[in-house]
Amino acid sequence: MNTEEATTSNAPHIVKEEVIAAGKWVTLEKTTYIDPAGTTRIWETTKRTTRQANTEADGVGIIALLKRTLHKDCVVMVKQFRPPLGCCTLEFPAGLIDEGESAEITALRELKEETGFKGEVVGVTPVTCLDPGLSNCTTQIVLVNINGDEAENINPTQQLGNAEFVEVVLLPLDEFQTKIDDLLKKEKILVDAKVYIFGMGMAQAFFKPKELPVLKQ
Numbered sequence: 001m002n003t004e005e006a007t008t009s010n011a012p013h014i015v016k017e018e019v020i021a022a023g024k025w026v027t028l029e030k031t032t033y034i035d036p037a038g039t040t041r042i043w044e045t046t047k048r049t050t051r052q053a054n055t056e057a058d059g060v061g062i063i064a065l066l067k068r069t070l071h072k073d074c075v076v077m078v079k080q081f082r083p084p085l086g087c088c089t090l091e092f093p094a095g096l097i098d099e100g101e102s103a104e105i106t107a108l109r110e111l112k113e114e115t116g117f118k119g120e121v122v123g124v125t126p127v128t129c130l131d132p133g134l135s136n137c138t139t140q141i142v143l144v145n146i147n148g149d150e151a152e153n154i155n156p157t158q159q160l161g162n163a164e165f166v167e168v169v170l171l172p173l174d175e176f177q178t179k180i181d182d183l184l185k186k187e188k189i190l191v192d193a194k195v196y197i198f199g200m201g202m203a204q205a206f207f208k209p210k211e212l213p214v215l216k217q
Contacts, residue, residue, distance in 0.1 A: 012036050017045070025049055046135040052099050056127045057140045059096040060107045061194060064119055066170060068148030074170040076115055076146065079189070081165065090169065090183065091192040094139070107142035115168045116156025119144035141194075177203045 015032040022028075031043040051058050064076040082089045095110030097103065104121045111119055123143035130137045146153055160166060171179045177199035180191055 010036065010038060015040065020044075022049070046137075048096075048135075048137055050096050052097055052101075055097055057097060057103060057138045059094060059139050060103050060110065061091075061139050061141045062093040062107045062111050062144055063141060063198065064093060064111055064115070064117065064144040064146055065173065066117065066146045066148045066153075071148070072172040072174065074172055075176060076111075076117060077169040077171055077195070078114055079167040079169050082190075085190055088187070088189045089192060090180065090189055090195060092141075092195060103140040103142055107144060111144060113159045113161075114164075114166050116158045117146045117153055118150070118156075119146040173202060174206055 012033060012035050015034060017032075018030045020028045020030055025048065027047050027049060029045045029047060031045045033041055033043060035041050048058050062076075066074045066076050068074075076093065077090055078093050079088050079090050081087070093111050093114045095106060095114070097106045098109075101109070103124050107121060108119060111117055121142055122145050125141040127138050127140055130139055148154070156168075158166065158168070177196075180196065180199050183189060184191065
């Protein structure tokens, strides 16, 4: 056996996947796989049932920057109650990709529905994972600029569904992490990890670009 064949045969891989329980939106599966040492192991995996054909991403997250004359640039956030956590969360606007949609189209649709703002896509990330120890759920982050001086963005109107309750929160870009920390002190709320990491990155970029962040204990 040559080196290439040995490497291939020892590579970890999925043997089979069995559905344990299935709901409308997610399934729980038993995943049998071979680990790097060649041992057969079992993993419990959750999967969305909504992923569309010909796409690797389940949905999108939207980093939307609101730009207005005589105002600070603000990141458009959403706050909503999340039943799995039993409390409200602070998140980027987000949503699942519908059939026939690109990540860009989904992002603009979800941004309009959840916040009322109309924006312009300026960038899209590769497909990224969300919680790989639990689920195969994936997302693409879409960067959007919003011209807050346009008439339809001055008093935006949400287009929420009957079961959606979303509060729009605007946080200044140059005070993003500070404002989140203030919010955490005032409210019983959890912050999405992507949001907090973004805040740390922005703080570094503005104030200490050549140093690692120091978190308060």
